[in-house]
Amino acid sequence: LPHVVILATGGTIAGTGATSTTTIGYTAAKLGVDKMIESVPELKQVADVRGEQVAQIASESMTNEVWLKLAKRVNQLLAQKDVDGIVITHGTDTIEETAYFLNLVVKSKKPVVVVGSMRPATAISADGPINLYNAVTLAGSKEAIGKGVLVSLNDQINAAREVTKSNTSTADTFRTPDLGFLGYMQDNKPHFYRMSTRKNTADTEFDVSKLDKLPRVDVVYGYANMDRVAMDADIAAGAKGIVQAGVGDGSIAAQMMPAFRDARKQGVVMVRSSRVGSGIVARNGEANDDKEDLVVSDTLNAQKARILLMLALTKTNDTKDIQRMFYTY
């Protein structure tokens, strides 16, 4: 049997509610990793599993510090001969962010699968146990090697770079808009049909082994009648980069342009992303990125663009080089 380590961070998969019909007003991050493993005895049929508790939080409270701790532990474990794959149990609110962060900093081709659930462990038809079973099966599989960090819930396998939470509360919330998920978990095995084409894990240039913090990068949301107050406040608070989740194709409001120019004068790296949820933000499309010295996020949503920009800023401030990274990862 493959050796799979489960790193637990909390979330609804470890959540408990007052009654079996409580699916909303429950408390996330209550069960410890050993209790979660015990509650799915079938795990022992597919892998030699053991657990470690890395954090015990609802994922809305995820921080850069927990990411660094988690990534370092994943890298230590995957360097061991007796570890074949890792499962990370996680809340679903920021699962796509943690998965993409790991997709950029894990230095191994061995499978890393991030899993969560939409119903707490105490609910009727809780989705946590089957999701955990599928995740451990996937992490122990040969098929998952070299596919980058994966997110698996609801019998589906998604790529970390592309997956996003699309519904606040239903079990089928995870989607890869337009591009589609990678495959299914069915009948105790993965069935892959496609792969993400972007570089990941062992093929990236990022190394967090000596980092204990990441540069501050904030997201500013675009909307009609927006002004520069939030962006200026973020920069005053020390942001080295700003991602605008702009309207449409990452458009910049006329009244925001002076704020973008002031930010660039101070060396703040400005990334145009979109609030739309799918599609490419085209370079020199809705803004003159060459002239204004801006970066476009390509198809990354704003929360993932923030992660890539933080990591990029650990290497360089050069906007051309950072743009290359956005087209590479």
Ligand SMILES: NC(=O)C[C@H](N)C(=O)O
């Ligand atoms: N379904 C969930 O896991 C939601 C929860 N708020 C979390 O992200 O921890």
